[in-house]
Amino acid sequence: MSVTAPLGFRAAGIAAGIKSGDARDLALVVNDGPSRAAAGVFTSNRVKAAPVLWSQQVLAGGRVRAVVLNSGGANACTGPLGFQDTHATAEKVAEALQESAGEIAVCSTGLIGERLPMDALLDGVDVATSQISRDGGLAAADAIRTTDTVSKISFRRGEGGYMVGGMAKGAGMLAPGLATMLCVITTDADVPAEHLDTALREATRVTFDRLDADGCMSTNDTVLLLASGASGVTPDLAEFGQVVRAVCADLARQLLVDAEGATKAIAIEVIGAASEEDAVVVGRAVSRSNLLKCAIYGEDPNWGRVLSAVGTTDAVFEADRLNVAINGVWICRGGAAGDDRSKVDLRPRDVTITVDLSAGPHTATIHTTDLTAAYVHENSAYSS
Amino acid sequence: MSVTAPLGFRAAGIAAGIKSGDARDLALVVNDGPSRAAAGVFTSNRVKAAPVLWSQQVLAGGRVRAVVLNSGGANACTGPLGFQDTHATAEKVAEALQESAGEIAVCSTGLIGERLPMDALLDGVDVATSQISRDGGLAAADAIRTTDTVSKISFRRGEGGYMVGGMAKGAGMLAPGLATMLCVITTDADVPAEHLDTALREATRVTFDRLDADGCMSTNDTVLLLASGASGVTPDLAEFGQVVRAVCADLARQLLVDAEGATKAIAIEVIGAASEEDAVVVGRAVSRSNLLKCAIYGEDPNWGRVLSAVGTTDAVFEADRLNVAINGVWICRGGAAGDDRSKVDLRPRDVTITVDLSAGPHTATIHTTDLTAAYVHENSAYSS
Numbered sequence: 001m002s003v004t005a006p007l008g009f010r011a012a013g014i015a016a017g018i019k020s021g022d023a024r025d026l027a028l029v030v031n032d033g034p035s036r037a038a039a040g041v042f043t044s045n046r047v048k049a050a051p052v053l054w055s056q057q058v059l060a061g062g063r064v065r066a067v068v069l070n071s072g073g074a075n076a077c078t079g080p081l082g083f084q085d086t087h088a089t090a091e092k093v094a095e096a097l098q099e100s101a102g103e104i105a106v107c108s109t110g111l112i113g114e115r116l117p118m119d120a121l122l123d124g125v126d127v128a129t130s131q132i133s134r135d136g137g138l139a140a141a142d143a144i145r146t147t148d149t150v151s152k153i154s155f156r157r158g159e160g161g162y163m164v165g166g167m168a169k170g171a172g173m174l175a176p177g178l179a180t181m182l183c184v185i186t187t188d189a190d191v192p193a194e195h196l197d198t199a200l201r202e203a204t205r206v207t208f209d210r211l212d213a214d215g216c217m218s219t220n221d222t223v224l225l226l227a228s229g230a231s232g233v234t235p236d237l238a239e240f241g242q243v244v245r246a247v248c249a250d251l252a253r254q255l256l257v258d259a260e261g262a263t264k265a266i267a268i269e270v271i272g273a274a275s276e277e278d279a280v281v282v283g284r285a286v287s288r289s290n291l292l293k294c295a296i297y298g299e300d301p302n303w304g305r306v307l308s309a310v311g312t313t314d315a316v317f318e319a320d321r322l323n324v325a326i327n328g329v330w331i332c333r334g335g336a337a338g339d340d341r342s343k344v345d346l347r348p349r350d351v352t353i354t355v356d357l358s359a360g361p362h363t364a365t366i367h368t369t370d371l372t373a374a375y376v377h378e379n380s381a382y383s384s
Numbered sequence: 385m386s387v388t389a390p391l392g393f394r395a396a397g398i399a400a401g402i403k404s405g406d407a408r409d410l411a412l413v414v415n416d417g418p419s420r421a422a423a424g425v426f427t428s429n430r431v432k433a434a435p436v437l438w439s440q441q442v443l444a445g446g447r448v449r450a451v452v453l454n455s456g457g458a459n460a461c462t463g464p465l466g467f468q469d470t471h472a473t474a475e476k477v478a479e480a481l482q483e484s485a486g487e488i489a490v491c492s493t494g495l496i497g498e499r500l501p502m503d504a505l506l507d508g509v510d511v512a513t514s515q516i517s518r519d520g521g522l523a524a525a526d527a528i529r530t531t532d533t534v535s536k537i538s539f540r541r542g543e544g545g546y547m548v549g550g551m552a553k554g555a556g557m558l559a560p561g562l563a564t565m566l567c568v569i570t571t572d573a574d575v576p577a578e579h580l581d582t583a584l585r586e587a588t589r590v591t592f593d594r595l596d597a598d599g600c601m602s603t604n605d606t607v608l609l610l611a612s613g614a615s616g617v618t619p620d621l622a623e624f625g626q627v628v629r630a631v632c633a634d635l636a637r638q639l640l641v642d643a644e645g646a647t648k649a650i651a652i653e654v655i656g657a658a659s660e661e662d663a664v665v666v667g668r669a670v671s672r673s674n675l676l677k678c679a680i681y682g683e684d685p686n687w688g689r690v691l692s693a694v695g696t697t698d699a700v701f702e703a704d705r706l707n708v709a710i711n712g713v714w715i716c717r718g719g720a721a722g723d724d725r726s727k728v729d730l731r732p733r734d735v736t737i738t739v740d741l742s743a744g745p746h747t748a749t750i751h752t753t754d755l756t757a758a759y760v761h762e763n764s765a766y767s768s
Binding site: 076218254303305334378 | 429431432458460462463464466467495601602603674679681683686687688689691694698701704706719729756757762763764
């Protein structure tokens with residue numbers, strides 16, 4: 001179902017020949033309205049791909065008629081010609097739909113630094129526009145995969161009967177070239193752009209933004225939320241926000257599960273923080289410790305590597321009041337060895353590392369993966 | 385030669401039984417004066433090992449009679465009892481030398497979170513004090529190794545005939561448990577503590593501080609500079625600073641070369657920066673990109689991963705004015721593809737990545753290594 005679960009949306013996913021082989025590589029999502037309200041969040045990397053620069057302009061208007069997405073090339077670091085390619089792609093979709101290119105968002109994912117094969121891509125737009133349908137959501141979700149082993153889709157029904165659906169790509173924020181995350185969420189609720197923006201920012205802040213598999217930030221990350229209003233339901237905004245958040249959380253979980261090269265899904269749960277920001281900073285520092293991630297891969301409850309990561313932050317804590325549990329066993333108490341480390345069972349895929357800062361009531365959880373030889377293999381062989 | 389190359393120093397390195405097996409694991413460096421001036425720099429990690437907390441107090445007095453160093457255990461995250469162990473070690477050395485413990489610095493390296501075997505260690509101090517000699521520098525350098533495959537030693541003669549010598553441990557800041565770096569530098573020049581401090585901080589700032597193999601910060605890093613004054617030479621301070629810097633640079637290079645698990649030594653040379661700080665920030669961001677480090681391991685000149693790392697910083701630059709060369713080939717010009725990437729030869733062990741920010745005259749170079757399956761293997765198996 002994915003992006004076509006809500007009323008008012010059609011989609012398609014086709015093989016345009018952007019990738020080598022016969023795999024789908026072009027997706028189109030069309031909003032038939034009556035509303036075209038939309039919001040987006042984008043990578044904070046200052047080196048932004050051409051489609052990000054383009055789509056930020058489109059979203060500034062708060063209206064999106066269609067989103068065209070390709071895998072097989074990121075169109076990042078491609079200069080003015082790359083931007084022209086994105087513009088031409090939007091124009092081609094606009095022409096087919098008899099619309100303005102100013103309401104056509106563009107997303108790309110794949111290798112950085114190479115131009116897209118525009119002949120194949122523009123021909124593909126023709127094919128995709130001829131194939132868009134109410135049941136094209138799954139094909140669209142398939143077409144945006146790079147090294148993702150499965151499509152990521154989700155949908156939830158809200159109060160009054162409206163629907164929120166979504167699709168995402170990104171192999172756990174981890175494996176492929178810079179791990180671009182693309183996500184399109186649709187709803188048939190009637191929500192103006194301003195409130196879509198609020199709901200989307202709040203949802204991504206506590207879902208996608210708390211995945212941190214390798215600390216690398218993509219040039220292409222894009223999350224879009226489109227509302228058709230076709231259900232006729234005007235939802236309570238708080239409730240709507242919860243539904244959007246649930247879809248984002250579900251998609252984020254799917255990204256983590258599909259992390260190629262990873263053998264563990266690690267939740268860094270920070271408690272006892274003086275502020276939520278402190279909790280996030282600490283969780284992120286721990287999640288970025290290569291040494292810790294190697295230890296978890298080796299099923300070694302090496303809590304010293306947790307403390308040394310905590311110590312690099314400026315969060316409020318005293319070193320001799322830090323407590324650390326791994327899978328529920330408090331192996332570090334008061335900054336020193338606690339319960340017997342042999343009690344920690346690290347064989348399950350899911351691992352929870354709890355860091356108690358003993359400094360306040362706030363909490364946050366960052367999700368990451370282990371660091372494995374397979375990660376090194378995949379990322380040393382990707383573009384060659 | 386190492387720390388005993390300068391006049392006025394004796395040293396020993398013995399096997400105390402702290403490590404399993406017969407390897408040396410305890411080193412002692414004694415300054416026989418006439419001066420005891422000393423300076424130190426320590427890890428900025430807020431979780432500091434007991435010997436770091438102790439030695440910071442000692443160095444605050446600006447005088448060091450002796451340094452006792454052990455491998456086989458970091459004595460970090462060991463609580464008040466761990467601090468008592470460090471204190472007892474210093475007292476034991478002081479007693480043997482008939483001195484005050486307040487002038488005995490202590491350094492430890494090894495696994496975090498476990499108490500040291502104090503009986504073995506204190507007995508070892510007796511053995512070491514009975515063996516200190518003018519030619520004990522090499523044995524001392526050997527005794528502080530953990531996974532280092534070779535001892536790291538260096539010495540330089542300064543103008544007027546004074547000597548600066550040093551020993552260091554740390555397998556490239558990369559392989560072993562948190563990659564503690566310990567370094568003791570000695571000189572027979574007559575330099576007061578205040579000027580030793582200046583020389584040491586300036587030297588480490590542009591040498592050890594610019595190694596960044598895996599972004600992980602140790603709880604135990606310590607660099608000490610001890611002056612005996614035994615040569616009778618009072619050097620020009622600028623010239624002395626250059627000699628100290630040369631010794632630090634030589635030791636830093638040796639650390640990088642010995643990076644276990646690494647197949648490449650990568651210099652990230654940032655040019656065209658608006659400030660030296662910008663250059664360091666950018667170099668560090670690039671050096672911490674796991675994706676780039678995997679690409680270099682795979683001999684893939686993936687400049688897109690360089691740009692995406694640059695883009696995460698707040699340095700002054702425009703994305704469309706960034707240039708990147710790998711081993712001298714400018715494969716990225718103006719933020720887009722430049723010369724033919726097939727011209728880049730990544731087979732040599734030494735790799736230079738030049739990042740031109742096109743924003744000013746400042747430069748800095750950060751040294752790192754590639755990310756390999758061997759790194760993962762070593763760090764997943766270390767404590768178990």
